[in-house]
Amino acid sequence: VDAPYVEIFEMGPRDGLQNEKRLIPAAEKIALVDLLSRAGFRRIEVTSFVPPKWVPQMADAAEVMAGITRRHGLRYAVLTPNLRGYEAAKAAGADEVAIFASASEGFSRANLNAGIDESLARFAEVAEAAKADGVPVRGYVSVVTDCPFDGPTPPASVARVAARLRDMGCYEVSLGDTIGQGRPETIDAMLTAVLGELPPERLAGHYHDTVGRALANIDASLARGLRVFDAAVGGLGGCPYAPGAAGNVATEAVAAHLASAGYRTGLDASVLEEAAAMTRHMRETRDV
Ligand code: HMG
Numbered sequence: 311v312d313a314p315y316v317e318i319f320e321m322g323p324r325d326g327l328q329n330e331k332r333l334i335p336a337a338e339k340i341a342l343v344d345l346l347s348r349a350g351f352r353r354i355e356v357t358s359f360v361p362p363k364w365v366p367q368m369a370d371a372a373e374v375m376a377g378i379t380r381r382h383g384l385r386y387a388v389l390t391p392n393l394r395g396y397e398a399a400k401a402a403g404a405d406e407v408a409i410f411a412s413a414s415e416g417f418s419r420a421n422l423n424a425g426i427d428e429s430l431a432r433f434a435e436v437a438e439a440a441k442a443d444g445v446p447v448r449g450y451v452s453v454v455t456d457c458p459f460d461g462p463t464p465p466a467s468v469a470r471v472a473a474r475l476r477d478m479g480c481y482e483v484s485l486g487d488t489i490g491q492g493r494p495e496t497i498d499a500m501l502t503a504v505l506g507e508l509p510p511e512r513l514a515g516h517y518h519d520t521v522g523r524a525l526a527n528i529d530a531s532l533a534r535g536l537r538v539f540d541a542a543v544g545g546l547g548g549c550p551y552a553p554g555a556a557g558n559v560a561t562e563a564v565a566a567h568l569a570s571a572g573y574r575t576g577l578d579a580s581v582l583e584e585a586a587a588m589t590r591h592m593r594e595t596r597d598v
């Protein structure tokens with residue numbers, strides 16, 4: 311009998327690199343995406359079409375999208391904060407786009423320069439345009455357990471925003487522990503609320519590994535039926551608008567953890583190791 315499949319959605323080129331201080335040349339990002347394309351992922355988040363003055367590292371989004379060698383059957387995803395970003399993503403040939411709301415007002419203002427409801431109205435425009443074009447939309451909810459500005463996040467706030475994203479047509483909602491302060495118990499309480507709105511097949515866990523609890527939080531989520539987890543090769547990253555956010559949990563660590571728990575990810579460990587080494591090199595050569 312085949313081991314049950316769990317998908318890892320690779321975030322390194324976007325969530326990972328967006329927080330690096332050294333402006334990494336597009337060619338290096340393209341080489342990383344091309345290497346990751348050989349690892350066995352179904353989806354890779356490549357970049358984001360956001361204002362360069364907000365996230366300078368993603369200013370080369372169109373160049374990176376144009377430079378990668380696309381592998382058949384793999385979806386190359388990007389973040390789109392508004393219609394302008396969506397149009398640019400479409401022109402770049404993104405296979406899917408993501409909209410990203412917050413469960414707290416404080417993080418929404420810091421990350422999106424708008425309160426939750428205002429940001430959702432903007433995202434609804436993106437979702438509508440994407441629907442008309444037949445482009446799949448993924449939704450994120452950030453700060454699902456703890457917010458660096460507002461403190462602990464009520465589970466009901468996460469469920470409310472997740473339901474709004476579902477209503478806009480998001481095929482999946484990814485739950486972000488943006489600053490990695492969640493614990494198995496707070497993740498479980500949050501999931502109890504969210505599962506009242508969406509079935510586990512439409513949810514993903516997106517856990518940052520700030521204090522080393524991401525794998526335990528993944529286990530808590532597996533127990534609730536989630537089977538998709540976001541991770542970044544080499545544990546790259548952080549969030550420029552979330553003080554204290556460390557990288558996403560490392561893809562190679564999640565893959566090894568899942569394998570030892572009897573799950574199949576379809577990922578090639580040697581390609582992941584090569585990609586992790588590439589990210590270490592990218593960080594060592596940073597000039598800050
Ligand atoms: P704003 O400054 O309020 O927007 O930002 P604006 O409409 O006033 O535009 C400001 C300037 O940007 C204008 O230019 C626009 O033309 C331009 P100016 O007139 O000043 O020269 N502009 C654009 N340029 C390029 N592409 C665009 C675009 N839109 C406007 N798409 C906005 C509002 C939402 C745009 C901004 O706040 C934003 O993009 N925020 C996103 C920041 C970000 O990328 N954060 C990191 C990703 S989220 C994350 O990491 C969390 C996640 O991983 C999950 C988790 O861990 O929880 C997903």
Ligand code: MG
Nearest residue numbers: 325486488549
């Ligand atoms: Mg993140």
